[in-house]
Amino acid sequence: MTIASSAQAAPQSFYGKTLRVSWNEARSQRVQGEGAFKSVSIPLSFTVYVSTKGQLFKRLTSTTANGRTSGSKDRVGDSGSGADGAGAVTFQGNTLISTANNHGLGRRIRVTFDGGSSCSAEVLTGKSGGGAATVRSNATGKMLEFESVSAGPASCSVQEGNVFAN
Numbered sequence: 001m002t003i004a005s006s007a008q009a010a011p012q013s014f015y016g017k018t019l020r021v022s023w024n025e026a027r028s029q030r031v032q033g034e035g036a037f038k039s040v041s042i043p044l045s046f047t048v049y050v051s052t053k054g055q056l057f058k059r060l061t062s063t064t065a066n067g068r069t070s071g072s073k074d075r076v077g078d079s080g081s082g083a084d085g086a087g088a089v090t091f092q093g094n095t096l097i098s099t100a101n102n103h104g105l106g107r108r109i110r111v112t113f114d115g116g117s118s119c120s121a122e123v124l125t126g127k128s129g130g131g132a133a134t135v136r137s138n139a140t141g142k143m144l145e146f147e148s149v150s151a152g153p154a155s156c157s158v159q160e161g162n163v164f165a166n
Helices: none
Strands: 017-031 038-050 056-063 070-076 079-082 085-092 095-102 105-113 119-127 133-136 143-151 155-160
Touching (some): 017 105, 017 119, 056 085, 105 143, 105 155, 119 143, 119 155
Antiparallel strands (some): 017 155, 038 056, 056 070, 079 085, 085 095, 095 105
């Protein structure tokens, strides 16, 4: 997953707006070191607010397969890294591209929007290497091992204002 060198700042028409992408991931996972891998479907959402000055605020939210627990990871700015992996957001015209690498799991979110109130999105996920990738769950805080992961169809919405301010 590479980012083109023609990346630029968010389009002015997107300032002061929030973009939300939602999808499900089909995973074969288990709590680290426990029993057999099991197939689950996990709902996720990725939210980006572009301030009126062009600064990015991002949140990735996931929910457990049973729907009882959810958690999120927040980042400010167009790139960053930490114990939970690294990621970047770039704009190429009216296309936002978010890439993330989290200890052997990768995710690329591509969103094309009309500069107004409609958008379309595609999410790609993958796992490197032949063994299991180990990642901390946003929802439970437990370390999970992934045998496989794939993203389903994504939906996208654009709204005025900062959803993080509420």
